[in-house]
Amino acid sequence: MAPTWDVPSMASSAGVPDAPEGTTVLAVRTTDGVVMAGDRRATAGNIIAHRRVQKVYSADDFSAVAISGTAGLAVELIKLFQTELEHYEKLEGTRLSLEGKANHLASMVRNQLPLAFQGLVVIPLFSGYDERASTGHLYTYDVVGGRxxxxxxxxxxxxxxxxxxxxxxxxxxxxxxEEAVRFGIEGLVAAAEEDTATGGPDLRRGIYPTVVTVTASGFREIPEEEVASLAAEVVEGRP
Structure with missing residues (x-):
């Protein structure tokens, strides 16, 4: 695949910046495909750096990717991943298989290992709908690119x-x-109650999780007003 992502050598590890980090994302497999959700908070140390960070993206028409770790590098990795999938489809005239996409993302994570040794870690979560098997799949990764x-x-x-x-x-x-969408929001609320780096729904500021689905119909982001309504129900129903 054509584009490349250059990273510095492990020798240049001095002076690691206190870069904003994305926090909690999740994926749930359903009878129809998969649901992914992510909170919106990014932190730098014990400071809230950003409150409206996008952490869940479309990889292509039938897959989605979510990010945690160093936010700026993670977004750069995802944009490159999207570009490479699009490049492959234009060259080959067909989409890369879901497993092929998962494997390629693993190699991209592995390639940023020098940055991980400097404390700048990117850990994605990948999911999609396998058109050949008519089922959803989801994949986790470790810092060395294990899939x-x-x-x-x-x-x-x-x-x-x-x-x-x-x-x-x-x-x-x-x-x-439908159930998984609600449970995804509830899972993020549960995480936010225990983890200060995770941002739960902020009803006053109008900040809500990003929730997407990937099914036989393709990638779809749940409209914010629908997420807001569900988030309000979840928050009001917490003990």
Whole structure:
């Protein structure tokens, strides 16, 4: 694939900047495909650096990718990933297979290992709808580019443990997309209650999680007004 992402050598590790970091994202497999959700907060140390960061993106028409870690580098990686998938499709006249996309993202994460040694870590979460198998798949990654397919749900970021604990309690094999959208929001709220780096729905400022679905119909971002309504119900229903 044509574009490349150059990273510095591991020798230049002095003076690592206190860069903003994205926090909690999650993905849930459903009977129709997958749902992904992410909070909007980015932190720099113990400071809230940004309140409206986009962390969940379309990779192409039938896949989505979410970011955690160093926000600026993560966004750059995702933009390059999107460009390379588009480049492949134009050259080959067909989309790369879902597993091929997951593997290519793994190689991109592996290529930024020198930055990870400097404390600038990017950990994505990838999911999509396999048009050949008519089912959703989701993948997690580690810092060295290891790629792992998850069967039910996945989380990453500073609030990932809390979000995972919530999803473990509500997940079912017959989960619908509508149910998973609500559970995704609830998982982020649960994470925000325990992890200060995760931003829950902010009803006063009008800041809500990003929630997307990937099904046989393709990628779709849930409209903000719909997410806002569900988020208000979730927040008001918390004990």
């Amino acid at each position: 792992y397919e998850e069967q039910d749900y996945a989380t990453t970021g500073s609030g990932g443990m809390e979000a995972s604990a919530f999803l473990k309690g509500v997940y079912r094999d017959d989960l619908t997309t």
